[in-house]
Amino acid sequence: MVKIINIFGDQYSGQAGKAGVFAKWKGRQYRRAYVIPANPKTTMQQVVRGYFTNAITAWHTYHSIQRLVYSYLATGLVMSGMNLLVRRWQLAATKVLTLPIAPSEGIKQIASAESLKTDEVVSATDNPTTLVAKPVEIGSLIMGSTWASDVQDAYIDIGMGDVRLPAAIATCDGALAVGEAVAVGDQLCISYTSGGRTIVKEILATYEAGVEEFGARAAIADALRTAFYPIDFKSVHFYVYDLSLTTYTE
Known part of the structure; x- marks a missing residue:
């Protein structure tokens, strides 16, 4: 992989002979050397291209909110959210590390007050243990699995x-x-x-x-x-x- 070097003043886009490849993206000019691998069909070349295909396949399974997560992660970087996923995927795969997982969705609840429930005692040797009164109940304004929630119209x-x-x-x-x-x-x-x-x-x-x-x-x-x-x-x-x-x- 060739390092991309920022250059100012260039207005070219595409290939300039065999010297380099120029592009303008996000308001900046970039140039990289024009390189043809000596043998593009080596085992490693094919493996890396396979990782690229797998990353793109994963990207197409993400919905708009999951893709937006990667776009936020790429803020300030000279790449898109998709490029960031491909980069992380290829780095992890070539080093036999855990591949990037799909961004999770959930409900974030913010409380305006607190309420204590201290009548449950858990032994220090119980690991793991199950609480009778759950700390958070999804979709409720009141804490606890058996406590009454305020009625909501929507x-x-x-x-x-x-x-x-x-x-x-x-x-x-x-x-x-x-x-x-x-x-x-x-x-x-x-x-x-x-x-x-x-x-x-x-x-x-x-x-x-x-x-x-x-x-x-x-x-x-x-x-x-x-x-x-x-x-x-x-x-x-x-x-x-x-x-x-x-x-x-x-």
């Missing part, structure tokens, strides 16, 4: 824009269940910011006669989706619009 995934309804919304005030019953023409709306855009009361669903549009949508496959994502943290406002009163209840 779960919004800020990464993908999925809006899930854990239970049917029957009234215009949602989980409070003391307002007007939803009727034809009522709407589920959401306001948020994403990528510099400010979206105000985007319509997610409209209640229609004979169609339970506001029914439970707990599964990702049934989720409503915003027009733009990722959504900026703490920018979401979820509303039920009452057509008869022309009011929005958050």
Whole structure:
């Protein structure tokens, strides 16, 4: 592999005779020597090209969020996220190290307060041990597997824009269940910011006669989706619009 050297002022792109190869990328000019391997079909040459193929195959199995992870890792480097994966893959494979794994996805929960539960004693010799009260429960605002969680009208995934309804919304005030019953023409709306855009009361669903549009949508496959994502943290406002009163209840 030939080292790439930064040069300023060149406006060439492509091959200049047999002297070198020039390119402009990310606002910079680059040049590398034009080199033809003495024997491109040696065992090592073919093995390295095989690692390259495997890395590209892995890249094509990643979805947009996983690829974005590598793009973030390549920030400040003179390469793309895909090139970074290929580089790490080839280095690991040639040295018989662990190959790069696919980026993981999950839910990050941030609490505004703390609550102690100290009535469980674990022996120092129990390794590993299983706690009765789990430290974190995914999708809950309360800590612990047996503690009661606050009722939520909707779960919004800020990464993908999925809006899930854990239970049917029957009234215009949602989980409070003391307002007007939803009727034809009522709407589920959401306001948020994403990528510099400010979206105000985007319509997610409209209640229609004979169609339970506001029914439970707990599964990702049934989720409503915003027009733009990722959504900026703490920018979401979820509303039920009452057509008869022309009011929005958050």
